[in-house]
Amino acid sequence: MSKFIRIGCAAAALTAALLSSPAFAATEITFYYPIAVGGPITKIVDGYTAAFQKQHPDIVVKPVYTGSYQDSLVKAMTAAKAGNAPDVAVLLSTDMFTLIDNDLIETIDTIATSAADKAWLTSFYPAFLLNSRSGGHTWGVPFQRSTIVQYWNKDTFKVAGLDPDKSPATWDEMIAFGKKLTKRDAAGQVSQWGLEIPSSGFPYWLFQALATQNDVILANESGTKVDYNGARVVEAAQFFADLGQMYEVMPKGIIDWGTTPKDFFEGKTAIMWTTTGNLSNVRQNAKFAFGVAPMPSKLRGGSPTGGGNIYIFKNNDKAKEAAALEFARFLTTPDMAADWGIATGYVATRPDAWDTEAMKKYAASFPAALVARDQLRDAVAELSTHENQRVTKALNDALQAVLTGTKPAKAALDDAQAEANRILHPYQN
Amino acid sequence: MHNRRLNLQLQGWLLLLPAVALLAIFTHVPAVSTIIDSLFSTPQGRRPAAFIEFDQYRTMLADPIFWRALNNNLLYALITVPIAIGLALVMALCVNGRIRGRAALRLAFFTPTILPMVAAANIWLFFYTPDYGLIDQVGRLFGSGAINWLGNTSTALPALMAVTVWKEAGFFMIFFLAALQQVSPDLYEAARMENASRWQIFSRITWPLVMPTTLFVAVNALINAFRIVDQVIAMTGGGPDNATTLLLFYIYQVAFSFWDTGYAAALSTVLLTVLGVVSLAQFFLLDRRIHYR
Numbered sequence: 001m002s003k004f005i006r007i008g009c010a011a012a013a014l015t016a017a018l019l020s021s022p023a024f025a026a027t028e029i030t031f032y033y034p035i036a037v038g039g040p041i042t043k044i045v046d047g048y049t050a051a052f053q054k055q056h057p058d059i060v061v062k063p064v065y066t067g068s069y070q071d072s073l074v075k076a077m078t079a080a081k082a083g084n085a086p087d088v089a090v091l092l093s094t095d096m097f098t099l100i101d102n103d104l105i106e107t108i109d110t111i112a113t114s115a116a117d118k119a120w121l122t123s124f125y126p127a128f129l130l131n132s133r134s135g136g137h138t139w140g141v142p143f144q145r146s147t148i149v150q151y152w153n154k155d156t157f158k159v160a161g162l163d164p165d166k167s168p169a170t171w172d173e174m175i176a177f178g179k180k181l182t183k184r185d186a187a188g189q190v191s192q193w194g195l196e197i198p199s200s201g202f203p204y205w206l207f208q209a210l211a212t213q214n215d216v217i218l219a220n221e222s223g224t225k226v227d228y229n230g231a232r233v234v235e236a237a238q239f240f241a242d243l244g245q246m247y248e249v250m251p252k253g254i255i256d257w258g259t260t261p262k263d264f265f266e267g268k269t270a271i272m273w274t275t276t277g278n279l280s281n282v283r284q285n286a287k288f289a290f291g292v293a294p295m296p297s298k299l300r301g302g303s304p305t306g307g308g309n310i311y312i313f314k315n316n317d318k319a320k321e322a323a324a325l326e327f328a329r330f331l332t333t334p335d336m337a338a339d340w341g342i343a344t345g346y347v348a349t350r351p352d353a354w355d356t357e358a359m360k361k362y363a364a365s366f367p368a369a370l371v372a373r374d375q376l377r378d379a380v381a382e383l384s385t386h387e388n389q390r391v392t393k394a395l396n397d398a399l400q401a402v403l404t405g406t407k408p409a410k411a412a413l414d415d416a417q418a419e420a421n422r423i424l425h426p427y428q429n
Numbered sequence: 430m431h432n433r434r435l436n437l438q439l440q441g442w443l444l445l446l447p448a449v450a451l452l453a454i455f456t457h458v459p460a461v462s463t464i465i466d467s468l469f470s471t472p473q474g475r476r477p478a479a480f481i482e483f484d485q486y487r488t489m490l491a492d493p494i495f496w497r498a499l500n501n502n503l504l505y506a507l508i509t510v511p512i513a514i515g516l517a518l519v520m521a522l523c524v525n526g527r528i529r530g531r532a533a534l535r536l537a538f539f540t541p542t543i544l545p546m547v548a549a550a551n552i553w554l555f556f557y558t559p560d561y562g563l564i565d566q567v568g569r570l571f572g573s574g575a576i577n578w579l580g581n582t583s584t585a586l587p588a589l590m591a592v593t594v595w596k597e598a599g600f601f602m603i604f605f606l607a608a609l610q611q612v613s614p615d616l617y618e619a620a621r622m623e624n625a626s627r628w629q630i631f632s633r634i635t636w637p638l639v640m641p642t643t644l645f646v647a648v649n650a651l652i653n654a655f656r657i658v659d660q661v662i663a664m665t666g667g668g669p670d671n672a673t674t675l676l677l678f679y680i681y682q683v684a685f686s687f688w689d690t691g692y693a694a695a696l697s698t699v700l701l702t703v704l705g706v707v708s709l710a711q712f713f714l715l716d717r718r719i720h721y722r
Contacts, residue, residue, distance in 0.1 A: 189574045254580030254669045389686040400669035
């Protein structure tokens, strides 16, 4: 008996479910996103998609958390190769050429053609658009973008007899301040370092700040040529290594990206370089007065940008592409850009986001948030080329060889240049 | 009569079918298709794969990172395998005797094995953290300074080796423990009556009798040494400057960071060959010198 009742109940429930679903066919799109900073990101993103669906009842967005940036690219590419690409995804801005070469993404300007769309595509900070355009097209919409900033521990500055409100503004000051801030005991053991610039995983990004300050751009706009071994690049790499090996104001060898903020909180280093995306993390965990400053300068100031763009994947179903575009537009309105920036520490991607009430209030209560934005004036495109991972790995390997003292700067960078030339050769005609 | 034999044949094959099918689908077919893929170029965008014979292998011969990875891997195998086996045997001898707290000791030795590799890697990441990591904190008591274990080309690979030894020794201990308990007590009694020294007992009785286990463990350990990838990803990402890049990690990088699937297939073929040769050599050469009861 009970078996029949159960089957009956199941059938009734199924009918009810079918009847209650909307009569029209909603367009369903899949949205891949990575998490690269602390905080309840999944919850925020779910909130955004819910708000979007309220405005657009005819579109269903399925947000999928896909791990780190690296994992997300792997998942998106694998899914695409299996004919099951996401419709819209947040991936590194530097993955642009990889996605173009694999013929996976749509040029945004060919599907966003109205006057309002054109205005939207120019509403972002020019520095962020540098990594979003190639060959006269816009391929990505700036979303979670960052720059490198210096964080400094004001208490340690006071103890060292330095002005606690003045961070190093030049390379010479980095050394001079660093020497005062590095504390050694009688046996020569260091209890506090002057400075930490992380060099694990992706040292090219932090190095690119030094190269920018030495007024050299590492890759051309079309991503087909790199300058890894010019005199100024070699000088910047030498300086990077000298901070540890010669001036001894920074730990020798490779400094781990992940533990650098912890070293800063623990007082093991007085200054650290890291992404502005860590701002909320530092604000919550630093038990001392800290400051945030733009990068110091040598010939000029400046930092590369970093972080992720929104990409729209190619699809034969134009309704899905249109829905993806609508979602991308929704995520980058001034209000959303402001909200996302406040929640995470990423730089709100468009100037008018900074005029919203929420952002004005936030910036007034926490002026450090403005530093990264103001630095955008001097920001350059993050190193990005065809075969990006391979070409940047050549530089990463060279930098790590220099930092660990296994190769002199010039020789290591010559090798990296030769390797990059070999890889990029097919793209240079 | 004839019919029944056929039936029996069919039955046998049917019983084998699930295992054969699983092995074929997940091992043999992928292995063969990898070898075939390695003779083609990597398809990209609209450009399909082209037959290029052995070009991928020529690239490999000129690829310094491949040689580095192979070299690292050989070092890894040659150093971790004997140490892990030796340690496993010592631990097994230790907990085989009648000592107090034997169960607790066995559990303690076995614990590293039940931890997932990534969890273990994270624990060791903390051990190796310069300055406030466990190793440096202990080192400070003895007056040594901060050492950047994972951040130097000379110490990074040995640091990873230590994790492998720590993780594997406990697992191999279980096999040795089982083998030790198979050794007949009569032999030990006879030896004691002959007044044999402990070393004599070990070298004349225990060691020869656990030899089959040693071979089994050695084959496994050697194969494992070429299959290591988790702790490289979790701890160093192959750095600094490829000092900890092992073959499988390099294959992963080429396949899923560089998307050069053709070259990755060629690298996989080399790894397959290495593993095949290792197991064949061990089975055929060593087998003859091993005492079986």
